[in-house]
Amino acid sequence: MKPIRTYLALLVLVAGCASTTAPPPAPTPAAPAFGWYRDAARAQQVLRIDAALSLITVTVRRGGTFARMGHDHVVASRSIEGFVAPDAGRADFRFRLDQMTVDETDLRTKAGLATQPDPDAIAGTRTNMLTRVLDAERFPLVELHAERAAGKGDKVQTLRLTVTLHGVSRTLDVPTTIERDAGGLTASGTFILNQSDFGITPMSVMGGALTVQDPMELAFRIVAAAQG
Secondary structure (H helix, E strand, O other), X not given: OHHHHHHXXXXXXXXXXXXXXXXXXXXXXXXXXXXXXXXXXXXXXOEEEOOOOOEEEEEEEEEOOOHHHOOOEEEEEOOOEEEEEOOOXXXXXXXXXXXXXXXXXXXXXXXXXXOOOOHHHHHHHHHHHHHHHOOOOOOOEEEEEEEEEEOOOOOEEEEEEEEEEOOEEEEEEEEEEEEEEOOEEEEEEEEEEEHHHHOOOOXXXXXXXXXXXXXXXXXXXXXXXXXX
């Protein structure tokens, strides 16, 4: 029985964590939506997202008969760019897939994940994510457009959020906590997306005995401040 278990573990390591050299990122194209904020700034307050203080995390979980042999993962973006127009109740922001991190220790702890993959496994997971799953060379960006749907005067508002990922756009209502001060605002919340809704096939090996579950758990904290 032990040789069989060893063989399966090696198979998972090769299929799920094989790493290749990633190409250098291509230049980020201009965002047409950002032009709206340049024009709007002449008549109303426009805030710029502070990438150093903003964070989006995505938690994906393992499934299948041999789920115990895999890992749950936390993927994060700390390179969010974009703008917020509070009076208009809208925001546009985006981030590059190839700038995301995988399995930062503190983020795994915050997500309640007790184990920590080794560096080789993390590197392989990141490569597979960008190449085999997300096709980041063809679809390098995740773009998000938010409009206030309800609760203009409340701390908790409903934002109508359109997410464009893998060349597909989906819209959903997201309860969001908005905290404003003299210097800007902070928006935070959580929601669930399914990979399959964006034409993405979750990773799977051994005929589905070890898989990545379809739902993705997203959490965001977007900090925006007045432009200097």
